[in-house]
Amino acid sequence: MTIDRARELDAADPLASYRDRFALPAETIYLDGNSLGCLPKDTPARIAEVVGEEWGRDLIGSWNTADWIVMPQRIGGKIAPLIGAAPHEVIACDSVSVNLFKLIAAALKMQPGRKTVLSEPGNFPTDLYMIEGLEKQGLATRRLAERDRIMEALDEDVALLLLTHTHYKTGAVFDMAELTRAAHDKGALVLWDLSHSVGAMPVDLNGCEADFAVGCGYKYLNGGPGAPAFAYVAERHHASLAQPLTGWMGHARPFEFLDDYAPAPGTDRLLCGTPPILALAALEVGVDLIAEIGVERLFTKSQALSEFFRECLSERGIALELVSPHDPDRRGSHLSFRHENAYALSQALIARGVVGDFRDPDILRLGFAPAYLRFEDMAEAARTLADILETGEWKRPEYSERSAVT
Amino acid sequence: MTIDRARELDAADPLASYRDRFALPAETIYLDGNSLGCLPKDTPARIAEVVGEEWGRDLIGSWNTADWIVMPQRIGGKIAPLIGAAPHEVIACDSVSVNLFKLIAAALKMQPGRKTVLSEPGNFPTDLYMIEGLEKQGLATRRLAERDRIMEALDEDVALLLLTHTHYKTGAVFDMAELTRAAHDKGALVLWDLSHSVGAMPVDLNGCEADFAVGCGYKYLNGGPGAPAFAYVAERHHASLAQPLTGWMGHARPFEFLDDYAPAPGTDRLLCGTPPILALAALEVGVDLIAEIGVERLFTKSQALSEFFRECLSERGIALELVSPHDPDRRGSHLSFRHENAYALSQALIARGVVGDFRDPDILRLGFAPAYLRFEDMAEAARTLADILETGEWKRPEYSERSAVT
Missing domain, CATH: 3.90.1150.10 (Aspartate Aminotransferase, domain 1)
Structure with a gap:
């Protein structure tokens, strides 16, 4: 039976x-936790605390006393071991789409003389559309190759290979190590979208010498509908990392309110606007639980x-x-x-x-x-x-x- | 006494x-509601409902049954009368910073042959930094003029005048009608940052014939720490509106999962990633309350x-x-x-x-x-x-x- x-x-x-x-x-x-993860039982109480006490009672002071100001880094640091990254290489912020834009643009900046961003047809649409956004700015050229043709489509014009590790539709997983190596052999950088991998399977970004990654907070991380996403940048790229969404929270000294932008160190410069605290708090509960299970x-x-x-x-x-x-x-x-x-x-x-x-x-x-x-x-x-x-x-x-x- | x-x-x-x-x-x-507004008493129960029932119990179905999918438009429509806009001209999404980037870029697209974005030194930093972000992409030239020199700095090179209606530091308010008219006289478009105005004072975007606006959800709208922001685009610009953060939620038919981007109608194309539902729910309570008071x-x-x-x-x-x-x-x-x-x-x-x-x-x-x-x-x-x-x-x-x- x-x-x-x-x-x-x-x-x-x-x-x-x-x-x-x-x-x-x-x-x-x-059977849809791959689209929207279930609610951890600890989340309602944590959200009630953030809303009622941290916001309602302590108000503006909570940026310091409740450590709101470091939530993007703290949660990023907790996601890091799930994806084979060091804590300072990951930050929780914005959406997958917005983070794709930042990192595609940053990669193109690092690749003078190359404009091609290679991906596959049928990739998750937002990945393809964000390349298009930069293409319409005149900064990128989108090239799509079927997955069994990616190796041959990788040439010296390719600035960046952008692939989704686990395909949203078929579930097929790319060989991250092999494709990253092949891209590097041609002088291309690699950006992995981990939206359908993170929290469901081990990922080893640093072991594969990946360059960049993004991922989703509301699927297997159980962070709630529309939860903040995350972004990863390998430490070796931190010094040269430049992304165009240069908002005040990514400034080296945001509270000096200077007229000229100066990037914060490392992945902190991926921050843009004020972090969404309620949403980050919900994400953190989900991340903690998945990290505990392993x-x-x-x-x-x-x-x-x-x-x-x-x-x-x-x-x-x-x-x-x-x-x-x-x-x-x-x-x-x-x-x-x-x-x-x-x-x-x-x-x-x-x-x-x-x-x-x-x-x-x-x-x-x-x-x-x-x-x-x-x-x-x-x-x-x-x-x-x-x-x-x-x-x-x-x-x-x-x-x-x-x-x-x- | x-x-x-x-x-x-x-x-x-x-x-x-x-x-x-x-x-x-x-x-x-x-006395800091201008930085982070207080907690409406209705918010905790509404958030508990969204977390426990809409997310926890109804899960993915809530995109339809709880109308999650239209929250950005519905909340934008409620903000509209506070700022002298029509409901379909306003959408709640992302942060002020990200929305600034979208709208500065969109304005530049509408102004072939012009690259200058004019603002004032000492404007809120993120406004200035987002111009810089586009400048570093080679798409904009930032020009700053002291507020009493803005009229003379407005010339035929200016694509966009970007000003904060109420200054974050001094509280000084620009004459929106006069400056918008002066900019239009020179063929420039105008983007108003309403972060320190919305919910605290009447604003009449359409009466002033403004082109674009952004604003903050966590100050006088009492939407909670890091609440989603909003963006306004005058209806006359909807057909030609093109912004580079072309995420899947701004697609005309997102659930067809097509490889090529096609913009959704009007301000819907300002959407990028999946909307942050918990944060939007908190924002909506604050907006409802402010709208009720007037x-x-x-x-x-x-x-x-x-x-x-x-x-x-x-x-x-x-x-x-x-x-x-x-x-x-x-x-x-x-x-x-x-x-x-x-x-x-x-x-x-x-x-x-x-x-x-x-x-x-x-x-x-x-x-x-x-x-x-x-x-x-x-x-x-x-x-x-x-x-x-x-x-x-x-x-x-x-x-x-x-x-x-x-």
């Missing part, structure tokens, strides 16, 4: 107790979860087309299946309490956030998906109506 | 009841408060140098005094529960956020300041030690 096997696996799971550290929705199997153990469990899910589907004789790599070492923490009615399928699943998501045009994406999911959830989700496919339940007309965010 | 007069004024104050809508710190007279009434009261404060000082024979305009119609909602030991003075005041702030090198800045301050607070603050000056209490060594944020 699948369910018995699932319960055995749960009983032997060394991370089982962490499930209770999250406020999980009732009667739901949440990304190696999380990845091991996520691999076991997704493989077990596939077994459960197999046992039911369900042969959905898996667009994710079949080898769990070559994918992140989600599985994507192709189905011509993927949208209706995702809606029928949601109606039965199994929340995954849909990615245009034909992808059903199921995320296996290992910090709070059980093997029992896998068995149950696979059973539900099999039922929906076998009964044709997904064909009900209400499951085809599209909403604003899909 | 000053205190009796204060109580009479409070008894007659039509806004007196709004004080109870804020969670004010005990035994403190908070900016005309708020400005009338803030003028009465600051004039009464000056009277109270006069009665005590205190003659501090006022660097703010003496005419309350020519200043915003704060008063700045010059004193060679302004830092120690501000610290001595804080030690006595009167919280103002210090601005380098010699300014004691006292803000009169009219939504929650009483005339009695004015009398008490003036009495405390007079005491500290008369007794020399500010000379204690501990009041000279500088902290990280001043």
Whole structure:
């Protein structure tokens, strides 16, 4: 019996107790932690403290007394070990998109005579669009090459290779060490988007000699909707780092209120406006919890979860087309299946309490956030998906109506 | 008796009841609402709802069911009437600094053949630094002219005039209509930074035919520390608006995940990354409350408060140098005094529960956020300041030690 096997696996799971550290929705199997992570149980009290005491009671003084002013650095320092970086190489700030702009622009500055930014078609859109933003400023030239053609597209014109480590749609993971080496061999720098990797799997930026990285706070880091992002710059680039969003919080002496910009040391100069304290406070709780569990153990469990899910589907004789790599070492923490009615399928699943998501045009994406999911959830989700496919339940007309965010 | 007069004024104050809508710190007279506004009493419950229910319980579905996806537009639309704009001309997003970059760049795009961005020395630093950021990209030339020389510095090279409506240090207010007209006469566009105006005084962007504006959410709008900012673009510029931070949320069809950027209509294209929902929710409570009170009434009261404060000082024979305009119609909602030991003075005041702030090198800045301050607070603050000056209490060594944020 699948369910018995699932319960055995749960009983032997060394991370089982962490499930209770999250406020999980009732009667739901949440397979969308790769889009918006669940709420850590410690977050509401921490937010209430920041709102009621630090803001409400101590007001402006909290920049000093509650150390608000160092939150971007402190949280960046806590993210650092999750991605193979040193604490001073990471800072929490702005959005992934804004941080991409800063770092693409900074990389181009370091590469006089080169303007090409190489990426792949089908990369997460904002990565591609931020290159376009610099292209429309006349500062970059966007070049896209399919992932199996990236090596040959890397030439002496390429200033920067910008790739998403774990693909948002397929879950396929690039070989960070190999691609970084290949780019460096051609004199190109590399910027890794870790949005679908951070908190779900070990990443070794410094071991791979990466140059730059960005990542998302609201997926596997469980920082809340629209949480601040982070940016990484290898220490060897700190002295020459120059980015165009030169806001006052990135100034060497912001409280001298000088007319001329002078960059703060290292990654501090990536700060721009006033840090968003409530959002940073929520992010910090999520980061602390993921750091406590540990990304190696999380990845091991996520691999076991997704493989077990596939077994459960197999046992039911369900042969959905898996667009994710079949080898769990070559994918992140989600599985994507192709189905011509993927949208209706995702809606029928949601109606039965199994929340995954849909990615245009034909992808059903199921995320296996290992910090709070059980093997029992896998068995149950696979059973539900099999039922929906076998009964044709997904064909009900209400499951085809599209909403604003899909 | 000053205190009796204060109580009479409070008894007659039509806004007196709004004080109870804020969670004010005990035994403190908070004269720093111009830096970080106080906590509305409705905010903690709203944040708890967003965290616990919208995020924790409903998770990813809240983008639709809780209308997260339209928060930037909805909140922008609520800010609009406070600044003389139409709802679709304003959007809440990112920081003031990031929005400055977007709009300076957009203005330069609209002005082929012109690169000069004119501002004044001593403007709030981030305004000047963001011009520098574009200057270092080779896209702008920064020109600074003292405020009484701006008219003559406006020439046919000027693409954009960027000014802060209410000066962060002196509180002096520019004549928006006159300067906008003068800039337009020379073919320049105008971007107003409303950070120290919005929520404290009426602003009439459309009446003045302004082109662009930005403003801060955490001062008089009481949106919380590091709250999202907003951006305004006059409708006549919507069709030609192009800004370089072309993130996925500013795309016409973000959920089609296309490789090529296509701008969303109007100010929606100012969106960049995923909106910060917790921070936006806090901002919305503050905006709702200020909109309910009304900016005309708020400005009338803030003028009465600051004039009464000056009277109270006069009665005590205190003659501090006022660097703010003496005419309350020519200043915003704060008063700045010059004193060679302004830092120690501000610290001595804080030690006595009167919280103002210090601005380098010699300014004691006292803000009169009219939504929650009483005339009695004015009398008490003036009495405390007079005491500290008369007794020399500010000379204690501990009041000279500088902290990280001043």
